[in-house]
Amino acid sequence: MAELESFLKGRKPVTFVDLFAGAGGISEGFLQADASNKYFDFLLASDINDNCEVTHRARYNKQLGLNTKFITEDIMSSDFIPHLLEALSGRDVDVVTGGPSCQSFSLAGRRKRFDKRDNLFDHYLKVIRTLKPKYFVMENVKGILTKDKGRFKVEIMKEMRSIIDDQEVDNFLMYAKGMIYKTAPKFMADAIYYKLLMELEKDDEKASKYKNLFFENLASQFKSLTRKIEYRVSKSDRNVNTIRHGLELLKRNDERAEILAKITNVKTVANVDNDMYAESINGFMTAFSDDSIIDRIIKAIDMLDILKKAGEKEVENFKQAVILYTFSLDDCFEEISKLAKKDKTEERCAKILSALRLYNINQMVLLSSNYGVPQNRERVVYIGSRKDQKEIKNIPATVKDEDKVTVYEAIGDLDFIGNGQTATEYPLNIPHNPHYDYLVKVRDVDGPIDEEHGKTYAEWSREGRLLKRFRPECPAFYVRNDEELNNPRSWKHFGLFNHQTSDQNEKVRKRLEIIVKYGGYTDACKEVLKKEGVDSAKRNYFVTKPDTQSQTVCTMPDDFIHYSAIRPMTVREMARLQSFDDSFVFQGKRQTGGEKRKSEIPQYTLVGNAVPPLMARAIGNEILKNIR
Secondary structure, rough: OOOOOHHOOEEEEEEEEEEEOOOOOOHHHHHHHHHHHEEEEEEEEEEOOOOHHHHHHHHHHHHHHOOEEEEOOOOOOHHHHHHHHHOOOOOOOEEEEOOOOOHHOOOOOOOOOOOOOHHHOOOOOOOOHHHOOOOOOEEEHHHHOHHHHHHHHHHHHHHHHOEEEEHHHHHHHHHHHHHHHOOHHHHHHHHHHHHHHHHHOOOHHHHHHHHHHHHHHHHHHHHHOOOOOOOHHHHHHHHHHHHHHHHHHHHHHHHHHHHHHHHHHHOOOOOOOOOOOOHHHHHHHHHHHHHHHHHHHHHHHHOOOOHHHHHHHHHHHHHHHHHHHHOOOOHHHHHHHHHHHHOOOHHHHHHHHHHHOOOEEEEEEHHHHHHHHOOOOOEEEEEEOOOOOOOOOOOOOOOOOOOOOHHHHHHHHHOOOOOOOOOOOOOOOOOOOOOHHHHHHEEEEOEEEOOOOEEEEEHHHHHHHOOOOOOOOOOOOOOOOHHHHOHHHHEEEOOOEEHHHHHHHHHHHHHHHHHOOOHHHHHHHHHHHHOOOOOOOOOEEOOOOOOOOOOOOOOOOOOOOOOOOOOOHHHHHHHHHOOOOOOOOOOOOOOHHHHHOOOOHHHHHHOOOOOOHHHHHHHHHHHHHHHH
16 A cells, blocks of 8 residues: 555545546545645546546556546446445445536637537436435536537536435425415416426336326327317428427437437547538538427427417417427426416525425636646636535635746756657756746745755656655556556656657657747748748647746647747646646657547547646645535
8 A cells, every 4th residue: 555654644635536547647636635734645537548548557556556437438437326325235325526528619620510528427427316426516617608609518517416315305306395375377387297297207107107107297288279170281390390309309308319329429520620520510400400490389289270279379489388398496486486486485495496406516717827727727626515525616826926936947858859759768957047047936845935855847747746655565667558568577667757858850840940930820920931931721830938938728729839948848748737646657659640639539639628636636625624
């Protein structure tokens, strides 16, 4: 066991599970956290990619000696939760963390409609509903706030607020049933009550029964509204058929979901986007969605003249009942609140709903440089606080604006490698640049200035931020795959890992020199590149600046240009900008391209997609301070 008894003594463990773990940025940060005489006990991590597992097992099982388990499986698989529960062996989980794949949300690239990954957050919430941890953390790129004109953000919040306390359901239904049937017409009361039962019922078979009752109620009301239409006419009327068939399509949501899932998967694998297929496939999928079906039903109702004789209020109620089918549980709660106002029981309703909701949800935008990370990376973080826990509304900065870590502080000591070179040891004399040495400051582990007991950022990176808690069971090592990981004789031990540059040709080097000369990939720069015959089809190049923080670290190494070496950054330099220790080794291939990017997660991708450990550390410490 690599954990120090002196660290564990007097501290209480707080268990956590890390989903969509990737390289392990959240895991690494949580293991560094140790506020309020508590620490995180790392039970399990999960991701879909093999190289994520290799990187995790090498770091946490082999190097740090933890018994942490890893599940390599798609969270959207029907077997995922059973496998998760089996791996946990009945242990309670205090905290669940995860960042559903954010590529399709990112502001940096084109967003794809109906991208398979867009549904991952829903499966993440299924895990939350199953484990019911004291806190959960969900992080994503800032682009999630504006995706689909802000609708996606709203839907995420509704789904989170729909996680309920099962013990309060009976009390809620007792109140809701009495109030609904007292304030709404019977047809609408039935529709609302059946919808509530559909959403609240945990047993799938019973929920299906309530769904059938919901649609039987709609069909009966539609028959009542159209009772004056001759049967022969109703069978041939386009609007009547649109309503009748639309209700049947809505009812068959499971079949539609299965078809859409298969098409979405094929579309994603085939990379259908920006081609002659995308529009027609997207059009079909749109037509099969709940919203599109309901839009057609409502239009058909408005165009059916015979319904005007049925009564305006009855027709409007029917339309609202159809729309009700797409409501989330949180939408249903809002509808109940409206009826409670009419019933003059708003306060009682609010109290009952507050008891029913299991989590208080807070959304925050965190800037990584506020937490000792030499990078201006913004992330949206949702923190769900179970109602018996203290609510967490923000993550206080650990570093003042004037004391933020700069790029030079982070990677200046690694500037001893040239084009097409690999370094596996630190040099005897750590390099420095007299022009920038004034930027180096002595700090505490998470960034604040500490002249008396601190170290420089580079020293913390070289020596490690986990030494307070661990004495590694073995030195850091590199392997290419799982087979080598399981054979210690294949482990490659170096003094320095992941510090390698590509061998670029003269044309590429000239291009980078011009971009650096112009201070960035500006329009003027592009004109010169074209004139010199070294222009590029790439949309972005970023020149790092030594005296400030870097831009958001990405997964493409050629996008980042070193401030003085006129070359792309190495994996180790990118990892430093993310705040990973040098002892954290990124395993497997350094980079890959083309179609392989869909199935392989090379080192650069592991680094670029990670949550900065020091930012995760700050989140972890705030949870440890507040958890009961």
